[in-house]
Amino acid sequence: MDKENIASETEELKNSEEGQQETNSTKEDQKDTTEVEKLSAEVQELKDKYLRLYSEFENFRRRTAKEKLDLIKTASEEMMSAIIPVVDDFERAFKANETEEDASKVREGNQLVFNKFQKVLESKGLKPMEGLIGEPFDAETQEAITQIPAPNEEMKGKVIDVVEKGYTLGEKVVRYAKVVIGA
Template sequence: MKEDFADKELENTQEDPVDNLTNHQSEKNEEIPVDDNVTDWEAKYNELNNSYLRLNAEFDNYRKRTLKEKAELLRSGSERVLVDVISVVDDFERALENVSKSEDVDAVKEGIDLIYTKFLNFLTKNGVKEIETIGHPFDTDKHEALTTIPAQSEEDKDKIVDSVQKGYTLNDKVIRYPKVIVAK
């Protein structure tokens, strides 16, 4: 008997789920006016669109400014290098003037050696290095093979035997490939 009383009491306290759902929907519809919602969305759209246009214009200005700065940097960088080369050219001009006047061949050779050393120091200072070739293994990424010759021993195979033209790197990037002869 106690169980029947508890079941009836439970039935009376349960709410109808359909009635509960319609009550929530009607409350929501009353709280949000449609005209205010559209106005808010339009204002938000206009704000975001304006922000996007400004950001796009700023980026375009940034891109143009960096391109201009890069071009200026290249011009001024090459100017610095050329100024250093001009001093080597001046030394060569003085040497050429003295070659015809001088009777001491050893002094002329010494002068040309000094100019050559100065020019090599200039190249090293600017990041240019000679690629070592003879006796090193042949590497297609660093060398250009002109021809091959038969190897005299097994350990000489795929090694560079002779260099026809020197190669150079600029800051570890090959700017001129050495032309070599490889033993096969």
């Protein structure tokens, strides 16, 4: 029986080794699957981070380009603001010269200079706000300096007189129009 015992023990050992190997291979397969899942999740997370970073960069690039364009459009705003009072002085001089007949040549010369000056300003994007009388008061483009009784019910809350013209540079208000509104 020794041979039979040895044979049976050998067979049991073989069976237990095979069982052990199957258990080990199953554990290794599970370990490999878990690692693959972890790596797959990590790859997905990195892809997501990459896409977010890429879209943030694209938004930054677009915003920066837009800001540069806006800056270029309004770069001369300070200069234009300084020149506007000169335009006002020209307009006042013309009103004062209207009563004198001897100064017709001076007036004509001033008018030529003024027209040329206005064309230069308009070519740079500076435009006066026009047609404000009779329009509703707009606090975003106008500054009310006083209120007077409205001549009729229609003019209540509307611009009755423009004391000082307003100007825009592109779409931006450079100087608010000073107006009188009806109460």
